[in-house]
Amino acid sequence: MYHFNDWEVIVTGGTRGIGAAVSKAFLKADARVTAVYGGNETAAAAFKDAFHDDRLEIKKLDVSDYEAVEQFFAEYDQTHDNLRVLVNCAGIRRDAIVGMMSQAEWQQVIDVNLSGSFHMSKFATQLMLSMRFGRIINITSPSGKMGFPGQANYAASKAGQVALTKSLSKEVARRGITVNCVSPGFIATDFIAELEPALTQAYKAQVPMKRFGKPEEVAQAVLFLASDAAAYITGSVLEVTGGL
Numbered sequence: 645m646y647h648f649n650d651w652e653v654i655v656t657g658g659t660r661g662i663g664a665a666v667s668k669a670f671l672k673a674d675a676r677v678t679a680v681y682g683g684n685e686t687a688a689a690a691f692k693d694a695f696h697d698d699r700l701e702i703k704k705l706d707v708s709d710y711e712a713v714e715q716f717f718a719e720y721d722q723t724h725d726n727l728r729v730l731v732n733c734a735g736i737r738r739d740a741i742v743g744m745m746s747q748a749e750w751q752q753v754i755d756v757n758l759s760g761s762f763h764m765s766k767f768a769t770q771l772m773l774s775m776r777f778g779r780i781i782n783i784t785s786p787s788g789k790m791g792f793p794g795q796a797n798y799a800a801s802k803a804g805q806v807a808l809t810k811s812l813s814k815e816v817a818r819r820g821i822t823v824n825c826v827s828p829g830f831i832a833t834d835f836i837a838e839l840e841p842a843l844t845q846a847y848k849a850q851v852p853m854k855r856f857g858k859p860e861e862v863a864q865a866v867l868f869l870a871s872d873a874a875a876y877i878t879g880s881v882l883e884v885t886g887g888l
């Protein structure tokens with residue numbers, strides 16, 4: 645449906661879950677994809693092997709590490725000249741109620757989900773500015789708007805991504821770069837796989853459509869925001885939640 649002929653796309657968290665579906669959808673639409681992963685080598689290798697496609701490269705990178713991200717982009721710039729799309733999908737949960745949350749649980753989630761989006765966006769924007777074109781899409785969560793018990797760190801990081809999106813969108817709007825969020829509801833990935841069955845049922849009951857979403861359904865929203873059809877949309881949050 646969409647065509648991104650030889651557009652270069654970076655997807656963080658791009659070898660598993662929602663990010664993997666996003667990478668796959670861009671490849672299917674003829675883009676060239678760099679799928680970034682954090683440390684799960686097995687999943688990354690399996691993802692790469694499933695494609696046999698030289699338009700897909702995988703890259704291990706801790707998005708929470710500023711210097712590593714700077715180095716990644718310095719190398720990326722040597723070998724790529726057409727970065728059009730950045731999708732910040734890397735994310736983690738370390739759930740605990742505030743009274744029991746360790747400082748490390750707080751900090752890790754902020755570092756990966758929020759600071760990681762800042763690090764990647766900063767250097768991607770520098771490349772996109774010279775081309776006067778770009779699409780940055782941050783994967784946030786309804787948790788950032790509603791709050792969920794046990795997710796103060798996660799909700800804060802996800803609300804922060806929305807604020808980052810809105811501010812950055814205003815900085816770069818005149819230079820042909822749009823910055824938006826996609827906010828998925830409950831999506832069936834490893835991310836929520838280990839929830840207790842009773843909690844899974846309770847969450848499902850909250851969703852008006854009475855089912856969890858599929859990663860592919862989120863990917864389609866990302867591709868829409870990257871496409872020409874969304875050229876006048878910036879600073880917005882597109883919800884893919886089954887009505888949550």
Ligand SMILES: NC(=O)c1ccc[n+]([C@@H]2O[C@H](COP(=O)([O-])OP(=O)(O)OC[C@H]3O[C@@H](n4cnc5c(N)ncnc54)[C@H](OP(=O)(O)O)[C@@H]3O)[C@@H](O)[C@H]2O)c1
Binds near residue numbers: 659756832
């Ligand atoms: N699933 C849901 O219900 C849901 C709902 C709303 C929002 N979201 C958001 O959607 C995004 C993707 O979630 P998902 O369900 O696809 O999760 P997932 O299946 O657990 O995948 C998470 C991805 O993030 C990568 N990652 C984690 N820490 C990283 C780091 N420090 N540097 C680089 N990459 C890192 C992982 O890499 P490895 O494979 O190497 O571990 C993995 O590829 C997250 O931002 C999440 O907050 C998910």
